[in-house]
Structures are given as C-alpha cells and as structure tokens.
Amino acid sequence: MSEHVPNAPKPETSQAETVASELTLAIHQHRVLPGTKLGEDDLAEIYGVSRTIIRAALQSLAHHQLVEIRRNRGAFVAQPSIREAHEVFEARVLLEPGVARRAAERTKPDDLALLQRHIQDEHAALASGDRGAALHLSGLFHIEIARIADHETLAGFVEILIARSSLIIALYWRRESALCEKHAHHALLEALRSGDGVAAEELMHSHLVDLHSALDLRERPKPARSLKEALTAPDTGL
Amino acid sequence: MSEHVPNAPKPETSQAETVASELTLAIHQHRVLPGTKLGEDDLAEIYGVSRTIIRAALQSLAHHQLVEIRRNRGAFVAQPSIREAHEVFEARVLLEPGVARRAAERTKPDDLALLQRHIQDEHAALASGDRGAALHLSGLFHIEIARIADHETLAGFVEILIARSSLIIALYWRRESALCEKHAHHALLEALRSGDGVAAEELMHSHLVDLHSALDLRERPKPARSLKEALTAPDTGL
DNA sequence: GTACACAAATTTGTATACAATGATGTGCTC
DNA sequence: GAGCACATCATTGTATACAAATTTGTGTAC
Structure with missing residues (x-):
C-alpha cells in the first residue's frame, strides 16, 4: 500500500510538483528575488530532471502568478506592481x-x-x-x-x-x-x-x-534586479 | 499538420492557450460533461497538435479545477462534490x-x-x-x-x-x-x-x-456519466 | 568611434520516441 | 464454472531531438 516515506522510491507526487514546491519555497524565502530569470536548462541541471518537468513546474508557478512567462523569452520571478x-x-x-x-x-x-x-x-x-x-x-x-x-x-x-x-x-x-x-x-x-x-x-x-x-508603496520604479533590467530602468534614488 | 485553426498566421497566443480556451468553452457550454475522460491522444488528434500542447492545456484547466488529473490515469472533467x-x-x-x-x-x-x-x-x-x-x-x-x-x-x-x-x-x-x-x-x-x-x-x-x-444539493451520488463510471456508482434515482 | 547589419550561439517551442504504469483479456487451477 | 496469475494492450510520464525565435558577438561602413 502507501506508506508515507519522505524519500520514497515510488513518488506519490509527480516530479513536477516536487520541483514546483522547491521553487515556491525558494521564492517564499527570498532566496531567488523578483525579476530573476529562471532558465529551463539551468533548472533542469539543478534538479536533475528534463526540461519537460521544469516546464510543467514553471507553468504551475505562473498560474499562481509567482513567475511570469514571456513567450520565447523565458520565465522570470514575478515583480508585482x-x-x-x-x-x-x-x-x-x-x-x-x-x-x-x-x-x-x-x-x-x-x-x-x-x-x-x-x-x-x-x-x-x-x-x-x-x-x-x-x-x-x-x-x-x-x-x-x-x-x-x-x-x-x-x-x-x-x-x-x-x-x-x-x-x-x-x-x-x-x-x-x-x-x-x-x-x-x-x-x-x-x-x-x-x-x-x-x-x-x-x-x-x-x-x-x-x-x-508597513509597505512602502509610493510611486517608484520596481527594483528590477539582476542582468541589464536593473540598468535600463531609472534608479530608485536610494 | 496544422489545418485546424482557420486564421492563425502568427499566433500571438500559444497553441496551448488556444486549446485551453476551446476546452474551457466546451465545458462551460456543457458540450462535454463532468466525468468525461479527456484522453491526450484523442485531443491531440482533434486539435491537430502534439500531446505536449494538450498536456499543457490540461494542466492549465486542472489549475482552474475544471479538470482533475489522476496520476497515470489521465484527465477527467471535474465533478464538484x-x-x-x-x-x-x-x-x-x-x-x-x-x-x-x-x-x-x-x-x-x-x-x-x-x-x-x-x-x-x-x-x-x-x-x-x-x-x-x-x-x-x-x-x-x-x-x-x-x-x-x-x-x-x-x-x-x-x-x-x-x-x-x-x-x-x-x-x-x-x-x-x-x-x-x-x-x-x-x-x-x-x-x-x-x-x-x-x-x-x-x-x-x-x-x-x-x-x-436553485441547486438541488441534497445528498446523492454524483452523476458520473459516460463509460463504465456511470455503472460502478449507484443510480441517482431520477 | 559610433551605428548598423549580419552571423553565431543560446534559449525556448514543439514533436516524437521510449519507458512505466494501469487496464484488459486469456488460460490455468481447483 | 469461479477465481487467480500472467501476458497483452492501451495510455500516461519522461526524456530527447529538432525547429523557431531571441540574444549575443563581430565586422564593416561612415
């Protein structure tokens, strides 16, 4: 039957769900910050699965609006306005x-x-x-x-x-x-x-x-970090 | 292999989204009823795309709880309790x-x-x-x-x-x-x-x-229709 | 030196092939 | 004939191969 073992050889949950959970946790804990690009190949290598799995996981996060998928561009951690x-x-x-x-x-x-x-x-x-x-x-x-x-x-x-x-x-x-x-x-x-x-x-x-x-929601550009996105937008004046 | 969509010279929206929209519409209009199995091969042939696209579309519908995906079993139109x-x-x-x-x-x-x-x-x-x-x-x-x-x-x-x-x-x-x-x-x-x-x-x-x-939400088994599912469950008594 | 144009490389989008799991059918045992 | 074991088939899960698009790099014209 089904014994609840953490590292089970027979995964009750799909690999995509596992990857999605880990990514979600990482985002929740601010280990990856808004705007970060989530390349499929990188993630596939990190988690030791194929891009198929990564894609499914990213789509799941996109449905939760945690990442934004731009066609032919890839997935980025969302930056809520x-x-x-x-x-x-x-x-x-x-x-x-x-x-x-x-x-x-x-x-x-x-x-x-x-x-x-x-x-x-x-x-x-x-x-x-x-x-x-x-x-x-x-x-x-x-x-x-x-x-x-x-x-x-x-x-x-x-x-x-x-x-x-x-x-x-x-x-x-x-x-x-x-x-x-x-x-x-x-x-x-x-x-x-x-x-x-x-x-x-x-x-x-x-x-x-x-x-x-307690949030500072005055008008200001989003702190798009990493890559050139941080440089194409005006500085926050900090 | 793509002769299903009439006017789609340059798809601004992904094919998966198109399929998801069509399926959603069909479910909304009660053209496919709760409990109906949505086989990947069938849908792939119907819409003239590969199972990859169908899978993405089904996952999207699953996130909206319009279909339920059972591992190794397939996707079924959801039957809310x-x-x-x-x-x-x-x-x-x-x-x-x-x-x-x-x-x-x-x-x-x-x-x-x-x-x-x-x-x-x-x-x-x-x-x-x-x-x-x-x-x-x-x-x-x-x-x-x-x-x-x-x-x-x-x-x-x-x-x-x-x-x-x-x-x-x-x-x-x-x-x-x-x-x-x-x-x-x-x-x-x-x-x-x-x-x-x-x-x-x-x-x-x-x-x-x-x-x-206006709903009849008294206790009764869900009218699982189609295939043998309709026969393995007790009749609704209608 | 700057700007544009083109080519190479990287990355995503899609299709297909293969593996794994569950469903079906057949035959044997009792 | 009933029930179980095993073989066969169908369907889903995953990986990989190839196509398309974007980004990056380089060279040339001015």
Missing part, C-alpha cells in the same frame, strides 16, 4: 478576516499546538537572523488558519494571495519597520483558542491593515 | 457583491453597452433552446462586471468561481426551475447605469443566493 500590491492586500483584507472567524469556530486542540509551533519557529528564525525563513513561516501561519477554517476554496485563494504577498514584501518592505508579527499572531492564536470568532476577525483585520501600511 | 458546490457559492456570495459595488462606481458607457449586448445574446440563446450557450453568456456577464470593477486579482478569483459554477450547474441544476436570470441581470445593469453601488451590491447578493438555492 504597486497597483498589484494594493490589490493583493485589499483582497486579503476582504477574505482573511472572515476566514479567521470561521477558523475560530472550528479550531481543534491539535491545530492550536501546530500554530503554537509555527510561532515558535518563526521567532527562532528571526532570532537567528534568517529573515527569509521567518517570512515563510509567517505566511504558513495564515495558510494554517485558512486550513483550520475548513473551506478549501477560500483556503486556495488565501494561499495564492500569501504567495504573492511574499513577492510584494520582497519588493516593497520598508526597511526600518521591524518584521515583528509575533504579537499579532499570538493574539490571533489566543482568539482561536477561546473560540472567539469576532475577536479573531477583528485581529486579523487590523493585522492585515498593519501589514499593508 | 456537494460540499464543493456549497463552498463555491459561499465564496461567490462573499466576493461578488463587493465587486459589484466597486463596478457600479466605475462603470463607463461602453461597459453598459457591452453588458446590454450580453443580456440580449443570453436571451436569444435561451429562446433558440441553446441552454449551454445561454449558461456561458450568463457567466460572462458576471465576469464582465468583475472586469469593470477594475480589480484584476478579485476578477481572477471570480472567473475561477464562475468556471466551477458551470460544472456545479451541470451536475446539480434543478430541472424544474427555469434558468431565468434575465430579470436579475437587467436589474444589475440598471444599478450600474445609475452608479448605485449599494443597490448593485444588494442585487448581486440576492441574485447569488437565488442561484445557490
């Missing part, structure tokens, strides 16, 4: 508070333990200076809440929005403001623990508004 | 009223004309007995409103939800209730014309609640 950044956080403000309320009404003990660990891990990552990992875990916290809400459709949307948020934070995060989500997440956890849906809804709302306002 | 059906309409009730309000605040004269034509076409299709085409146009009406709202992120979600709604209607539509959306759509159009966001929001809300309640 200021407008897109606003859209994403507006959508999150619209969706996630309701999801949090739903989650508060359905939280089980195991869920609380998992969320608690997420917060711990996030804190540990921050303490060790790994901002990328902390950011990733911070996103996972929100995704976990969506999962607890037990609404796959909304959870899928939330997942997409959080993935794009990671790109937006990479591009527009205001350096001086600390990435201190510990308090907000802890308060949310407590609201979930007590089953207080209204509190969870409000906490999530203010948390997201905070995040949105 | 009752639970998924509820989820989809819950999500639509959550998202679309706000989108309609936004749209009312941004409607331009050209948009009104376009919506008017959609309603006309839908009515004409219904009169000629082409329920599939009418259903498709009905969905396009909602998508058009999302486009007018000028929020690409939300519009993308709405598009996905409407695509899935088409499958849900194919599976669970209550036969006796007429597919009479003309009044609701016309009322919405008028609200948009007068720029009354609150009215548009409320009209959209009640319209969606109506649609949801």
Whole structure:
C-alpha cells in the first residue's frame, strides 16, 4: 500500500510538483528575488530532471502568478506592481478576516499546538537572523488558519494571495519597520483558542491593515534586479 | 499538420492557450460533461497538435479545477462534490457583491453597452433552446462586471468561481426551475447605469443566493456519466 | 568611434520516441 | 464454472531531438 516515506522510491507526487514546491519555497524565502530569470536548462541541471518537468513546474508557478512567462523569452520571478500590491492586500483584507472567524469556530486542540509551533519557529528564525525563513513561516501561519477554517476554496485563494504577498514584501518592505508579527499572531492564536470568532476577525483585520501600511508603496520604479533590467530602468534614488 | 485553426498566421497566443480556451468553452457550454475522460491522444488528434500542447492545456484547466488529473490515469472533467458546490457559492456570495459595488462606481458607457449586448445574446440563446450557450453568456456577464470593477486579482478569483459554477450547474441544476436570470441581470445593469453601488451590491447578493438555492444539493451520488463510471456508482434515482 | 547589419550561439517551442504504469483479456487451477 | 496469475494492450510520464525565435558577438561602413 502507501506508506508515507519522505524519500520514497515510488513518488506519490509527480516530479513536477516536487520541483514546483522547491521553487515556491525558494521564492517564499527570498532566496531567488523578483525579476530573476529562471532558465529551463539551468533548472533542469539543478534538479536533475528534463526540461519537460521544469516546464510543467514553471507553468504551475505562473498560474499562481509567482513567475511570469514571456513567450520565447523565458520565465522570470514575478515583480508585482504597486497597483498589484494594493490589490493583493485589499483582497486579503476582504477574505482573511472572515476566514479567521470561521477558523475560530472550528479550531481543534491539535491545530492550536501546530500554530503554537509555527510561532515558535518563526521567532527562532528571526532570532537567528534568517529573515527569509521567518517570512515563510509567517505566511504558513495564515495558510494554517485558512486550513483550520475548513473551506478549501477560500483556503486556495488565501494561499495564492500569501504567495504573492511574499513577492510584494520582497519588493516593497520598508526597511526600518521591524518584521515583528509575533504579537499579532499570538493574539490571533489566543482568539482561536477561546473560540472567539469576532475577536479573531477583528485581529486579523487590523493585522492585515498593519501589514499593508508597513509597505512602502509610493510611486517608484520596481527594483528590477539582476542582468541589464536593473540598468535600463531609472534608479530608485536610494 | 496544422489545418485546424482557420486564421492563425502568427499566433500571438500559444497553441496551448488556444486549446485551453476551446476546452474551457466546451465545458462551460456543457458540450462535454463532468466525468468525461479527456484522453491526450484523442485531443491531440482533434486539435491537430502534439500531446505536449494538450498536456499543457490540461494542466492549465486542472489549475482552474475544471479538470482533475489522476496520476497515470489521465484527465477527467471535474465533478464538484456537494460540499464543493456549497463552498463555491459561499465564496461567490462573499466576493461578488463587493465587486459589484466597486463596478457600479466605475462603470463607463461602453461597459453598459457591452453588458446590454450580453443580456440580449443570453436571451436569444435561451429562446433558440441553446441552454449551454445561454449558461456561458450568463457567466460572462458576471465576469464582465468583475472586469469593470477594475480589480484584476478579485476578477481572477471570480472567473475561477464562475468556471466551477458551470460544472456545479451541470451536475446539480434543478430541472424544474427555469434558468431565468434575465430579470436579475437587467436589474444589475440598471444599478450600474445609475452608479448605485449599494443597490448593485444588494442585487448581486440576492441574485447569488437565488442561484445557490436553485441547486438541488441534497445528498446523492454524483452523476458520473459516460463509460463504465456511470455503472460502478449507484443510480441517482431520477 | 559610433551605428548598423549580419552571423553565431543560446534559449525556448514543439514533436516524437521510449519507458512505466494501469487496464484488459486469456488460460490455468481447483 | 469461479477465481487467480500472467501476458497483452492501451495510455500516461519522461526524456530527447529538432525547429523557431531571441540574444549575443563581430565586422564593416561612415
């Protein structure tokens, strides 16, 4: 039958999904930055698979708007515009508070333990200076809440929005403001623990508004990095 | 080998996108029903392209949850469960009223004309007995409103939800209730014309609640059709 | 020295070949 | 005749080969 072994000789998940997951993780953790070109041959060699697999993975990421595929040009890590950044956080403000309320009404003990660990891990990552990992875990916290809400459709949307948020934070995060989500997440956890849906809804709302306002979304060209793209656009004046 | 597409001297859009669009349309119009197997070789021959293209198109539809890909088994038109059906309409009730309000605040004269034509076409299709085409146009009406709202992120979600709604209607539509959306759509159009966001929001809300309640979502096995799948599952008792 | 034009090299787009997995059919055992 | 084992077939999964397009490099004209 099917025993859940990590390095199984018989992959239950397709190779394309594996590559897509790894790439997604790398983008979430800001190991590859927006604008980076993702050449098919390079990736094929890195992951030891053929371009067929890489292509499928890249298409998957493109559907999640994590990469942009330009015909005959290749795949690049997406660079959300200021407008897109606003859209994403507006959508999150619209969706996630309701999801949090739903989650508060359905939280089980195991869920609380998992969320608690997420917060711990996030804190540990921050303490060790790994901002990328902390950011990733911070996103996972929100995704976990969506999962607890037990609404796959909304959870899928939330997942997409959080993935794009990671790109937006990479591009527009205001350096001086600390990435201190510990308090907000802890308060949310407590609201979930007590089953207080209204509190969870409000906490999530203010948390997201905070995040949105912590971005520097004034008019400026996107910091297109790497290659000549960084040089064909005017400097940000930093 | 390419004599299928009439006028495509220089394809600006990739062949995979073309195939995906055609398949999506066919599903929206209920020309292929939920549960239908979409064999790669068959599709490759039909559209006159290689399996590579077909595969990319099917993956695209799978991302939109219009088809389900089972490893080593192939692609099948998705059969949303009752639970998924509820989820989809819950999500639509959550998202679309706000989108309609936004749209009312941004409607331009050209948009009104376009919506008017959609309603006309839908009515004409219904009169000629082409329920599939009418259903498709009905969905396009909602998508058009999302486009007018000028929020690409939300519009993308709405598009996905409407695509899935088409499958849900194919599976669970209550036969006796007429597919009479003309009044609701016309009322919405008028609200948009007068720029009354609150009215548009409320009209959209009640319209969606109506649609949801017009489905027969009582417990029953999914009508898996075609091939032996229809025989391995208990009959719907119809 | 700059700008344009052309050629080489790299990279993506598509088709096809082969391998692997699941489905089907046949024959043997009991 | 029922049930299982194995061979055969069909279909999907993956790799590779080739075509098309873009980018890079070089040479020449002015």
